[in-house]
Amino acid sequence: MSAQQKKGHVVAFAFPFGSHPTPLLHLVQRLAAAAPPGVNFSYFNTAESNQKVLPNADLKSYDNIKAYDVEDGLPEGYVFSGNPLERIELFVKSTPDNFRRRLEEVVEETGLKASCLLTDAFCGFRWTWRRNWGFLGWRSGRRGLRRFRFISQNQDQTLDFLPGLSAIHASDLPHELLHLDQPFSRLLYDMSLALPRATAVVLNSFAGIDPDVETDLKSKLKKILNVGPSPPPPGIDQDGCLSWLSSHAAASVAYISFGTMLTPPPELLALVEALEEKQIPYLWSFRDDSKRQLLQRFFEKTESVGKVVEWAPQTRILAHPSVGVFVTHCGWNSVVESITGGVPMICRPFFGDQMINRRRVQDVWRIGVGVEGGVFTKSGMMTALDVVMCGEEGKKMRENIGRLRECASRAVAENGSSTENFKSLVDIVTSSSHQEYINSVES
Missing domain, CATH: 3.40.50.2000 (Glycogen Phosphorylase B;)
Structure with a gap:
């Protein structure tokens, strides 16, 4: 042609x-x-x-x-x-x-x-x-930025002057x-x-x-x-993530992924200590080889209950009935995929819109929790796992995310x-x- x-x-x-x-x-x-x-x-x-x-x-x-x-x-x-x-x-x-x-x-x-x-x-x-x-938009953009700068002086102030963002705090704004x-x-x-x-x-x-x-x-x-x-998206489950999940009970596995980035080393250690203490089966999409050595001993000790891969078919994983919680950086695509799969979240945002997304997940939609203090600690992560996977609050989160999931299903029908x-x-x-x-x- x-x-x-x-x-x-x-x-x-x-x-x-x-x-x-x-x-x-x-x-x-x-x-x-x-x-x-x-x-x-x-x-x-x-x-x-x-x-x-x-x-x-x-x-x-x-x-x-x-x-x-x-x-x-x-x-x-x-x-x-x-x-x-x-x-x-x-x-x-x-x-x-x-x-x-x-x-x-x-x-x-x-x-x-x-x-x-x-x-x-x-x-x-x-x-x-x-x-x-x-x-077009130059004046309104400048005016909005001046307003943001002013409220940033009070980190607890909410963005109630913006439609739909009254629950967002100044501390959630990207630096x-x-x-x-x-x-x-x-x-x-x-x-x-x-x-x-x-x-x-x-x-x-x-x-x-x-x-x-x-x-x-x-x-x-x-x-x-x-x-x-x-x-x-089209793609091959080259590491057998879905078949591995199928060998586990419903809502029993923690899926972990931070997109293309990872948490700082001290936080990684706190995260794995919590997983080891709770003995929760985990599937971890771990892409940063530079930090793998840091956790290699943990991966070896827990290989009977955990699986680590470099790339995972995330959408299909979150739709699998064995996944009970998604530990995430709270990027928007991950949030939408978690809603579509009906999986509540434990959120550890880093930058950009991730803090705003975490606020929506926790305080607006009530379909997950942020980590205590904004960073992973062993005790904070153990508490978050208990809340989402074991408690009445976690059950309520699943009901809330189910309603959003229904909206998503209607939209793509x-x-x-x-x-x-x-x-x-x-x-x-x-x-x-x-x-x-x-x-x-x-x-």
């Missing part, structure tokens, strides 16, 4: 950190499977992130998706200081020029001009090279939101400018989970499309709200009559 015969070129820009790149790729796969013939999809991500994401994506089964590497902003021979945000800041400094250069090369190679930009919200740059988006002199902070601010200009904002969420927030967003953005919860929204999204991204700019808020 010649370039002239092809009907569209949807270009996806991934933010290459944390859990961001994988959900965007899954969304691209869903769209590619539903798109009419002739629509092509390009997925742009850094080489390092692509090496982690692509092996589990099975792109060989799609003839209309191609992945490309973009520059990560790291100077040659650069030595890291150990700051976990350092890679992000270097990447942010290189954007959007890195995406623009790579896209121009791809267009020249293929003859396919971009008909739609599907970007992670963190890649919602000021696309002055793409089109003039104007300055980066309040300091515009940092690269990551400027990225957040650019995102606030980009979202009102987007043709549509796509959310891995569903109707009924946050009605007040959804109503407020609909009043401020052009189009909101909740398309979640996403179906389980035939003619459900998320199903219909996804059909609308397919129509938007595959339209060849005009160019579109779409933000995807996935994590």
Whole structure:
């Protein structure tokens, strides 16, 4: 098929950190499977992130998706200081020029001009090279930031001036939101400018989970499309996690995963001491080889009750009846997947929106607990395990999460709200009559 015969070129820009790149790729796969013939999809991500994401994506089964590497902003021979945000800041400094250069090369190679930009919200740059988006949202963004800075002086104050966020405390706000002199902070601010200009904002969420927030967003953005919860992505359970779970009793296993990051070493020791004391079967998605040696003795001592893997099919694991609790960093995708599986959470957030998500899980939806004092201790973790897995409070959490799970099921049913929204999204991204700019808020 010649370039002239092809009907569209949807270009996806991934933010290459944390859990961001994988959900965007899954969304691209869903769209590619539903798109009419002739629509092509390009997925742009850094080489390092692509090496982690692509092996589990099975792109060989799609003839209309191609992945490309973009520059990560790291100077040659650069030595890291150990700051976990350092890679992000270097990447942010290189954007959007890195995406623009790579896209121009791809267009020249293929003859396919971009008909739609599907970007992670963190890649919602000021696309002055793409089109003039104007300055809508500048004043409200500045005014909101001044308000946040003021209330940050009282950490217990709640955000009751924002619809649907009256339970969120100032202490839950991301540190980066309040300091515009940092690269990551400027990225957040650019995102606030980009979202009102987007043709549509796509959310891995569903109707009924946050009605007040959804109503407020609909009043401020052009189009909101909740398309979640996403179906389980294709992939192979290469380590036999599901068969291992099937050998355990219902709601007896603790599933542990902190996304692409891990807790600091002292906290890891406290966590494993609690697991060993309680003798709770555990399945741990443990991705950081640099810290494996620290816990190797524990893994060996508990191999009769525990299983450690580098990668786990999380959506399917959380849907397994043997899983009784999810110990999580509280990233948004993990929260949605836990709700979909009906599994209450023990939350240990680290940065970004994870503290806000923890507050929702614990105090708004009442489907989990945060760890005592905000960090893992042996006694605090043992208490949390007792509350979620043994007590009356844990039973109530399961009832609450069951109601949210029902909302999610209705949303993805035939003619459900998320199903219909996804059909609308397919129509938007595959339209060849005009160019579109779409933000995807996935994590």
